[in-house]
Amino acid sequence: EPHAVNQHSSKCEALISRTKDFGNTYELIQSKLSSLRERLAAADGLQPDILAKKSQSDQFRVRSHKNCCPGLHQSKL
Numbered sequence: 001e002p003h004a005v006n007q008h009s010s011k012c013e014a015l016i017s018r019t020k021d022f023g024n025t026y027e028l029i030q031s032k033l034s035s036l037r038e039r040l041a042a043a044d045g046l047q048p049d050i051l052a053k054k055s056q057s058d059q060f061r062v063r064s065h066k067n068c069c070p071g072l073h074q075s076k077l
Contacts, residue, residue: 039060047053 043056043060047056
């Protein structure tokens with residue numbers, strides 16, 4: 001019986017740890033979404049021509065990808 005209690009306790013601790021990790025990840029995602037919404041709102045408006053619009057679009061793609069996957073953009077020595 002003590003083994004079963006210890007096993008149950010370990011499972012509970014693991015669940016609590018995963019729940020905290022989920023909460024931290026959720027907050028990070030919410031923060032990134034908020035930042036993206038702010039950037040989109042700031043960039044809202046007509047662009048003078050198609051090249052300006054494409055440039056703006058490319059900047060969003062690069063920034064969003066770097067923010068999403070920072071490990072992919074670190075230089076490899």
